[in-house]
Amino acid sequence: MPQVKIIAKNFMDMVASLPAMKLDQLYENAFICEAILRSLPPLAKKFVLQMLYIDGPVSAKSMEEWVLPDGVSKYKVAVDRLIQLRVFIETADRKRETTYRLNPTFQANLQKLLIHGEVLAREPMPSNITVRLPSLEDLEAYALDQWECFLLQLINSGQAEKPSNISSSVMKVFQKGLLSQRDKEAPRLTESGFQFLLMETNAQLWYIIREYISNAEERGVDPADLISFLLELSFHVTGEAYDIDTLSDEQRYAIKDLADLGLVKLQQGRKESWFIPTKLATNLSMSLADSSSRKLGFVVVETNFRMYAYSTSKLHCEILRLFSRIEYQLPNLIVGAITKESLYNAFKNGITAEQIVTFLQQNAHPRVAERIPSVPENVTDQIRLWESDLNRVDITPAHFYDEFPSREVFEAACDYAREWNGLLWEDSKNLRLVVKADIHTHMREHLRRQK
Amino acid sequence: MASAPSKLYADDVSLLVVLLDTNPFFWSTSALPFSKFLSHVLAFLNSILVLNQLNEVVVIGTGYASCKYLYNSSSYSNHGLEDGRMPALCTRLLKNLEEFVIGDEQSIKEDPKGGTMSSLLSGSLSMALCYIQKVFRSGSLHPQPRILCLQGSPDGPEQYVAIMNAIFSAQRSMVPIDSCYIGSHNSAFLQQASYITGGVYLKPQQMDGLFQYLSTVFGTDLHSRTFLQLPKSVGVDFRASCFCHKKTIDMGYVCSVCLSIFCKHHKKCSTCGSVFGETPVELDSVSKLKRKTPE
Incomplete structure (x- = not known):
């Protein structure tokens, strides 16, 4: 069975995969330059800063001299990344030496940024028009609510309390790969769907956004435009209101979808309407590996395999149900138990023990998060043991041979199978052997020749 | 109190505390005008803030007779990610700097120190360390701190004990002190400070390219320092x-x-x-x- 792995890295991988011309075009936008710079590995950032005011090309050799012997591998990664993103342009000079120089557009934009400083992507609206702006806490709650609602709708179209206006075709795109639908059956989560649910919010968001972007062309939107708009959005100030009339038509269309995902909140005044970016939007350009976006956990696991989840969220309950037996639910507390049966169920759905353990660790309640380990060792060990229990039996298609005419023929057949690395079992007393199915034809040939 | 590694952000998030020498006695004799120096430094501070949205910059003025916090990128961050924007950085820093220099001048007049022309490095070092301690003790996550001394005035031997104490306390809390010395002779205090705390001491040769020195050497976050060739100290006094x-x-x-x-x-x-x-x-x-x- 092919293992479907959800690649949830970050925005920049997607940007890097754009064609060169599109990339150069993107760098015209100062925000994208800044977002790209921030996404680079530390060493690469360093090189960009160092080369910022060097106009000519720098030879690869002299660059390598900046690095200590220990750091050569890091240096290679950094330079590869820079070339991939076309921040560095590789050229060969007369003496056939590789030289690098900064992408001129990128360079000019960054220089400007350093001297004149960051400008706002868009002027926020004056506060006399936008009365009653939500507080940052309200906004964050709104964003998470919206996101959860979306997720619930994603996994179970019927369960969502308030249907969002994401068109069903777009929703289908999101569901592709996460849900499988057989005829006349309710859609079921696929293996990657389960994995998706256990991911961090940021990683989930990124997955959805990636799907959204790659689907853009079908909707008649240029993916590069969409990327640049999303990156620009991430430089807006959380909690400030921005006039929706400053957006182009395509952007206005996109922002409605983003509102459904919880990236922005739309509000309407008497005449004007405006959008307020939430934390989800401003985190978009951040590298997802950053633990800074870590939110407070809610799960306490005890050594007796009982699990207390302080959460009111229906989604959390659904997620926990994936691998545990929910015993009872109080208004703010979900109590469950991790049992062998519940875990076998999870493994059957393609969730791995490692994913469950990481989920429990990442979402550990602050009271236990400070402890090391945050999830009791006996529980994590047992989860892993139960998983390896399932993997005890390995099924290999095979063929069974017996009734060999003589011991010589049997020995020769064994040796032959060994040569092909296909011998699984031999019983020299009764002249029987088992070989892998894929060498069966060779084996038959061999035996025929022996006759 | 050393910080627990788990409390740090990933990789390269840094808190840079810059000690800015504003000693009028030095700047009146310096070959590099203060305004030019300041424009290099402002561009440098801005580049630090651009590198990572979680980076923080704190500027402390080292005057002749007093020190003061001039700028703190996190305190103007009522806008979340938009903190430390250049316009804010420029205007806030310059305004505070002006007030500080005037106040410093006042205190010189009231209380002349006599012969020495050194600035109050011990005071600003202590302020920087206090700030870093505060960061260590507050909140769950904090950036990696380091101190950068931009110093021009000669050492004040009368501050020896105080400075050494500050250096040792920086060493204990594993905060490197970088020093960029723009005066004419080497500074023994700063050489020792950088040597003991594992920072970098550099005396730029070409003042016109100060920004390049700053960005190349002092812009390096602590994580990258393990991979890069940085100036090594030769002959510490x-x-x-x-x-x-x-x-x-x-x-x-x-x-x-x-x-x-x-x-x-x-x-x-x-x-x-x-x-x-x-x-x-x-x-x-x-x-x-x-x-x-x-x-």
Whole structure:
């Protein structure tokens, strides 16, 4: 069975995969330059800063001299990344030496940024028009609510309390790969769907956004435009209101979808309407590996395999149900138990023990998060043991041979199978052997020749 | 109090505390005008803020007779990610700087220190360390701190004890002190500070390219430093100052109880009060050679 792995890295991988011309075009936008710079590995950032005011090309050799012997591998990664993103342009000079120089557009934009400083992507609206702006806490709650609602709708179209206006075709795109639908059956989560649910919010968001972007062309939107708009959005100030009339038509269309995902909140005044970016939007350009976006956990696991989840969220309950037996639910507390049966169920759905353990660790309640380990060792060990229990039996298609005419023929057949690395079992007393199915034809040939 | 590694952000998030020398006695004689110096520094601070949205910059002014927090990128961050924007950085910093310099001038007039022209480095170092301690103790996650001294004025031997104490406390809390010395002679204090705390000491040769020096050497976050060639210290001046006359000395007397250093023989230690014995016949035979070796 092919293992479907959800690649949830970050925005920049997607940007890097754009064609060169599109990339150069993107760098015209100062925000994208800044977002790209921030996404680079530390060493690469360093090189960009160092080369910022060097106009000519720098030879690869002299660059390598900046690095200590220990750091050569890091240096290679950094330079590869820079070339991939076309921040560095590789050229060969007369003496056939590789030289690098900064992408001129990128360079000019960054220089400007350093001297004149960051400008706002868009002027926020004056506060006399936008009365009653939500507080940052309200906004964050709104964003998470919206996101959860979306997720619930994603996994179970019927369960969502308030249907969002994401068109069903777009929703289908999101569901592709996460849900499988057989005829006349309710859609079921696929293996990657389960994995998706256990991911961090940021990683989930990124997955959805990636799907959204790659689907853009079908909707008649240029993916590069969409990327640049999303990156620009991430430089807006959380909690400030921005006039929706400053957006182009395509952007206005996109922002409605983003509102459904919880990236922005739309509000309407008497005449004007405006959008307020939430934390989800401003985190978009951040590298997802950053633990800074870590939110407070809610799960306490005890050594007796009982699990207390302080959460009111229906989604959390659904997620926990994936691998545990929910015993009872109080208004703010979900109590469950991790049992062998519940875990076998999870493994059957393609969730791995490692994913469950990481989920429990990442979402550990602050009271236990400070402890090391945050999830009791006996529980994590047992989860892993139960998983390896399932993997005890390995099924290999095979063929069974017996009734060999003589011991010589049997020995020769064994040796032959060994040569092909296909011998699984031999019983020299009764002249029987088992070989892998894929060498069966060779084996038959061999035996025929022996006759 | 060393910080637990789990409390740090990933990789390269840094808190840079810059100690800005504003000593009027130095700048009036310097070849590099203060305004030019400032424009290099502002661009540098901005580049630090651009590199990572979680980076923080704190600027402390080191005056002749006083020190003051001039700018803190996190305190103007009522806008979440938009903190430390250049316009804010420029205007806030320049406004505070002006106020500070005027106030400093006032205190010079009120309380002239006499001969020395050094600035109050010990004060600003202590302020920087206090700020870093505050960061260590607050919140769950904090950036990796480091201190950068942009110093031009000569060392003030009378601050020897205070500066050394600050250096050792920085060493204890694993905060490197980088120093960029723009004066004419090398600064023994800063050389020692960087050497002991594992920072970088650099005396730029070309003042026009100050930004390049700053970004190349001092812009490096602590994580990347393990992979990069950075200027190494050659010949650190380890000489100590005596406690009695605050003079830098090669040889002197050391109290065997509290390790205070004196240039002349005393009957009693001025620090801990121990009574010393006989007056030595000859300096060379009896006095201990004072050589402070790095730990």
